[in-house]
Amino acid sequence: MNKMKDTDEIEKMREILRAAGLRSTPARISVLITLRKASKPQTHAELSDKLVPIGFDKATVFRNLSDLTDAELISRTELGDHVWRFEIRDPSHDRSSHPHFVCVECGTVACMNGIELPDEKMKKSLNISRISEILVKGHCMTCEPVPR
Numbered sequence: 001m002n003k004m005k006d007t008d009e010i011e012k013m014r015e016i017l018r019a020a021g022l023r024s025t026p027a028r029i030s031v032l033i034t035l036r037k038a039s040k041p042q043t044h045a046e047l048s049d050k051l052v053p054i055g056f057d058k059a060t061v062f063r064n065l066s067d068l069t070d071a072e073l074i075s076r077t078e079l080g081d082h083v084w085r086f087e088i089r090d091p092s093h094d095r096s097s098h099p100h101f102v103c104v105e106c107g108t109v110a111c112m113n114g115i116e117l118p119d120e121k122m123k124k125s126l127n128i129s130r131i132s133e134i135l136v137k138g139h140c141m142t143c144e145p146v147p148r
């Protein structure tokens with residue numbers, strides 16, 4: 001695997017922030033890098049656990065999560081447990097193109113490809129103008145092993 005050097009990554013984050021019209025601050029860059037490295041959506045508490053030890057306080061983390069959400073660089077989802085989780089928004093990854101499975105316990109998200117979505121005719125009959133996201137909730141194998 002081709003691992004990107006940290007300085008390249010910081011420069012890339014700067015570009016992303018600039019393109020979104022945000023000032024690049026160390027906190028914003030750190031939040032973005034942490035979310036990019038994360039394998040699943042992160043809560044404010046989980047991000048604070050990673051960012052407080054390197055010098056950002058919880059309020060700073062929270063404020064920057066809001067700024068980045070407003071700028072649509074990250075997305076905020078609530079999986080039914082009243083806790084916001086944040087993840088990098090990938091413009092090339094259209095969340096309406098296939099359903100996503102999300103584990104309500106750990107927040108693991110998996111793309112469910114190969115599932116047929118409602119066609120135009122069905123959407124019309126259901127009075128749906130546009131589908132923004134299809135979320136399938138459940139428990140992952142790690143959180144709830146299948147009994148054998």
Ligand SMILES: [Zn+2]
Nearest residue numbers: 103106140143
């Ligand atoms: Zn899980």
Ligand SMILES: [Zn+2]
Nearest residue numbers: 100110111112
């Ligand atoms: Zn997906």
